[in-house]
Amino acid sequence: MMSAKLSPARAILAAFLLFLVTGPLWLPEFHVTLLNYIGLYGLVALGLVLLTGVGGLTSFGQAAFVGLGAYTTAYLTTAYGVSPWLTLLAGLGLTLAFALCLGFITLRLSGHFLPLGTIAWGISLYFLFGNLEWLGGHTGMTGIPAVSLFGLELKDSRSFFYLIWVVLLGAMLATRNLLDSREGRAIRALKGGTVMAEAMGVNTARSKIVIFTVAALYACVSGWLYAHLQRFVNPTPFSINQGVEFLFMAVIGGVAHVWGAVVGAGLITVLKQWLQDLLPELLGQSGNFEVIVFGLMMIFVLHRARNGLWPAIARLVPAQKQERHAVAAAEPLPRRQMPAAGTVLLQAEGVTKRFGGLVANKDMALTVQAGEVMALIGPNGAGKSTMFNCISGVNPPSEGRISFLGQPVAGLEARDIARLGLSRTFQHVRLLSGMTVLENVAIGAHLRGRHNYLAAGLRLERAEEARLLAEAARQIERVGLAEHMFDAAGSLALGKQRIVEIARALAADPCLLLLDEPAAGLRYLEKQALAELLRKLRGEGMGILLVEHDMDFVMGLADRVVVMEFGEKLAEGLPEEIQKNPAVLEAYLGGVE
Structure with missing residues (x-):
């Protein structure tokens, strides 16, 4: 029988785990104590990896959540004789309540105001611990009982060592599972800006609250462990x-x-x-x-x-050579029922968008039907991308009516409009450069999954995850980028990055597709392939609203064309009519001559 050879990374991990198992048996007491503190601090830092490193939210106040866990168990065990394990649940509940309250307030801040806000409540909780006499004031609380596990009292640092490191390794495993999931991709999308994530259906406010809460709960558990390791707490460590x-x-x-x-x-x-x-x-x-x-x-x-x-x-x-395998086959995701050809998907009337005194769109009107390509053209600064943002919910209109499939959508959140069946790309590419093409495209399928963060952390959503990745792979192959599926999105040329955005939008299974300059940066043959793909989508009954500056591309593809100038509609008609329109020729296509 052939023995499986461990990769260098797995061999190092196995050696590290062996060290953790045997270390307390032969290490000096001082080193065991040091390792205990490394485990306690590592648990808090792990929460910051999720919150700050992945989610992009800086917090200086995690020590206060450590204090909540420590003081909750210290007070309940010494004052009322409650079991330490029950006080752990109480501490988690209290921390959850505090984290939700603080999170809803603090996470509304942005820029430098967010870390300043975390400093403010971090200082406040620290002084709260020190000024409450029933918590021992600045002197602290003593007499915290030892934790019993399976009838064994963990009274010394050697016996407590295993509990600390099992908890830490379990939290690390759960965090890795979470990041390698649909919800994990939503969290990673936060750092790249919320506009793209919301347009793909991600509830970014919810994702921020979740990682803020998880980081706080990790810190709480660290505080509970600290209190029962030290058997004494005072405000200084928090x-x-x-x-x-x-x-x-x-x-x-x-x-x-x-x-x-x-x-x-x-x-x-x-x-x-x-x-x-x-x-x-x-x-x-x-x-x-x-x-x-x-x-x-x-x-x-x-x-x-x-x-x-x-x-x-x-x-x-040493890196182990990895063969690139195809994404595992999985049952296809349910498809949206496409509206009948000719059905009005999008109707905009009297749309006006103001930014202070600047009127970017004025009294704009257009319709898009199922099974047609509508092109929106005009000079730079005409307001085309602003119109896209009004339609997709990124920037709601100041005035006017927008309906999608007969439902008013002006003022709805972008994610709610995406749920109805509208998906889009962006004028300036919005990809997560460090993630693979496959992972970027899978973000587009976010709304087609159902499992939550808890299921992801416990790895109970593998079947759904396989279906989401299989759908992403199918769309990547559909747009002709199969050979780049496992490449980092940021390593691709700009033109191919735009195609990745189209694949991501298609992964959402839309009935209306908004494409903002999709042919920019593409070579001639790539533009031909893109045009062929869009014709195929039109044939399947999808409506397409297209902003593009390449007039040969537009006139050879569009069924109808709307021309904008200075935020207003200049003309609308068939491509051949637009090409002969004197006002359009004067404004955009170079003049009558």
């Missing part, structure tokens, strides 16, 4: 300084990588201990000089390794 240190750990380790949380926590914890011993000997006086070193180290890492240390460490492991 200050804003510790919150900054947690963020240091995540950034230095690799803020977008699950294993970066462990690397960062390990490096900072060990380095801090080493510097606390070394610096007083070198400088001849005691003080928090290690903070200065951490600051300099952070500046160095941000300059030299912006993605943290984990990617550099991962590159040292």
Whole structure:
């Protein structure tokens, strides 16, 4: 029987797990204690990987959530004799309530206001812990009981070691599962901007709240473990300084990588201990000089390794050659029933869009029917993309009526309009450059999945995930990019990136497709292939609204053409009529001569 050969990465992982299993049996007590703290801090940093590294939301206040978990179990076990395991549930419930309340307020902020908001509530909770006498004030609380597991009391650091690391490894596995799912792609889309994600049907506000809450719950569990390891709590470990240190750990380790949380926590914890011993000997006086070193180290890492240390460490492991296999076959997703040819899909009347004193669209009107290609043309700055944004819900109109399949949609969220069967591409390509073409296109199928974050973390949605990826692969093959399916989207030429956007829009199974300059950057043969694809989609009953500057492409494809100038409709008609219209020739096509 042939023995399976472990890859270098799997061999290193196996060695690491073996070290964790056997370490407490032979390591000195000091090193076991150090590893315990690395595990506790790694759990908080893992939440920041999800929140900051993947979701793009910076938080300095995670130490306050650690304090919530610690103080909840400290108070309930000492004052009322509640079982530590029940206090864990109580702490999670309290943290969930706090996280939802703070999240709904804080996550509405953007830019530098968001991290400032997290600093504000981080400081507030810290002083709350210290000023409540029934929580021991700044002196703290003692007498926290040990945790019992299967009748065994975990009284010392060696026995507690296994509980900490099992919890951390379980959280890491759940986080990896979550990121490798439909909901994980929605979370990763947050960092690339919410406009594209919302247009693909992602509820970005919900995704932000979820990762904020999950990061808070990780911190709460860390606080619960900390309280029962120390058997004593006071406010000092939950200050804003510790919150900054947690963020240091995540950034230095690799803020977008699950294993970066462990690397960062390990490096900072060990380095801090080493510097606390070394610096007083070198400088001849005691003080928090290690903070200065951490600051300099952070500046160095941000300059030299912006993605943290984990990617550099991962590159040292010999890469195993991976054959690119086709996406696993899966049962097709349900298809939308296409409206009959000639059915009015989209009707816009009197659409006006103002940006302060600037009128970008004025009294615009157009219709798009099932089974036709409608082209929207005009000079640069005519307001075509603004009209697209009004139709798709990205920027609702200031005035006017827009109906889709007979339902008023002006003022609806982009994701709600997408759910009705409208999908789009963008004038400026909006892809997640670090993700593969397959993953980018699968975002388009987001609304066709149903499983939630919990199912993703527990890996209970594999059948649905296989169907979503199979649908994405089908659309990639449909647009002629099968050979790039597993390439990073950012590595493709601009023209091919536009085709990826079309595949992503098609993965949503729309009945109306809005294409904003899809032929820009394409070569002649690629434009021909795109035109053939759009004709095929038209033949299947799909309506297509097209913005394009290539007049040969437009006139050879469109059934009807609307011309815009200065935000208003200049002309509408068949392609041959538009080509002969004197006003159009004067404004856009070069004049009558």
